[in-house]
Amino acid sequence: SKTPVGFIGLGNMGNPMAKNLVKHGYPVIAYDVFPEACKEFQDLGAQVTESPADVAEKADRIITMLPSSPNVIEVYTGANGILKKVKKGSLLIDSSTIDPAVSKELAKAVEKMGAVFMDAPVSGGVGAARAANLTFMVGGVEQEFDAAKELLTCMGSNIVYCGEVGTGQAAKICNNMLLAISMIGTAETMNLGIRLGLDPKVLAKILNISSGRCWSSDTYNPVPGVMEGVPSANNYQGGFGTTLMAKDLGLAQISATNTKTPVPLGSQAHQIYRMMCAKGYALKDFSAVFQFLREEETF
Ligand code: NAD
Incomplete structure (x- = not known):
């Protein structure tokens, strides 16, 4: 059976994206600051947690889909952030659209913890997210691309490797x-x-x-x-x-x-x-x- 995938940020885009992971049989560990956003996932059998750190404790692959750079920084480096509990060898994929300089900084911090960070922002709106028809633009270490692709193909139809971290953004x-x-x-x-x-x-x-x-x-x-x-x-x-x-x-x-x-x-x-x-x-x-x-x- 498949190992759990963490999903943080269950808004307009994150909601249908995480549902497509559930559809493909991945146990989803969900978190959103807005508790209403998680309710639906509880009903779908996903495990809802209290913080990004909790997600990192329970899953070694995590996708984030947050509004902007400050939210992503908070979720990674905040008091109850992913980095507080991230396991060695974890794969952390950020699909939010943020400043590429922030992606690079986060990649460094994640690497220090012995884990891997990739930026993978998307093109295509809510309709494409529902239809698992998104385009993912992926930046990061090329050897990790296949591992990221395994998850991203559940949510998108075009997964393009762009180059080093930040180039997806x-x-x-x-x-x-x-x-x-x-x-x-x-x-x-x-x-x-x-x-x-x-x-x-x-x-x-x-x-x-x-x-x-x-x-x-x-x-x-x-x-x-x-x-x-x-x-x-x-x-x-x-x-x-x-x-x-x-x-x-x-x-x-x-x-x-x-x-x-x-x-x-x-x-x-x-x-x-x-x-x-x-x-x-x-x-x-x-x-x-x-x-x-x-x-x-x-x-
Ligand atoms: P959204 O505002 O609908 O969803 C963001 C979710 O993140 C919300 O549920 C919010 O509660 C949650 N959140 C915010 N701060 C948080 C925190 N600190 N911890 C946990 N959860 C937190 O936004 P969206 O439309 O889903 O867009 C997400 C990203 O995707 C953005 O960067 C956007 O630019 C990009 N994007 C959106 C579209 C689109 O058509 N909507 C298309 C392509 C890319």
Whole structure:
């Protein structure tokens, strides 16, 4: 029978991901600061614990899926953190999207304890998490990749080795910076076309067979009424939250500063998503930038 797998952070993404591990027959040892998030897992037969240290005591493979860098640091190095009880030879996989510099620091601390740390952030939203269809971008020691893959294939369909620790995060941050830029570009373009008298469906159709085509125009169009089954068709509910996009763009800015890399459009995108958070769009899907750009002048 399979040995237990710890799972810490059972939110929008962690919940369906951990369920897929249960489905594959792994006994799951669960923890979340928010007790409500664990209840469902108790019913599924998972063991719910009191702290990340408890998880580390009971499982030698642990996946974390937390909001941002400070939460991951707390779960690893806090008073009741994983590092307090981690067993030698344990495999610790962090699938949160965080600062690659933090991943590298944690990898060092984990290595000192005789265990292995890998960063494995994901692409694909809640739907892909449910369908075990995520893409994992994995950074860390290559010899450990197969061991990580054994677990990650239960939750995703594309598991890509990126390089040394932190490079999974690097790939994720780069992807999301481009996604934000293309989403804003699609939204402002669609808005201009509409104000020039074009039917948004006709404009989208033309973009999607022309050189302006991108994922934001053909798979996740931000204009209500152009596509079905996307957040713009449902008042921008669900999907990928504007706060999370703002966080990822902030990470891209930190990385760009650290490497002296000019990212003018990434900076602009970061500011736009920050403004949206401040103006009541925080919990809407990030494609709501279309709505934000449509706000009428009131003075
Ligand atoms: P979420 O906020 O829904 O879930 C995070 C969970 O972590 C919550 O249940 C929260 O209670 C728990 N948590 C926070 N601090 C904790 C702590 N100290 N100890 C234990 N549990 C703690 O977030 P999410 O949407 O599941 O996203 C998780 C990560 O995945 C983020 O880094 C996000 O950027 C990334 N991501 C999200 C999506 C998406 O579409 N939602 C897609 C790709 C990547």
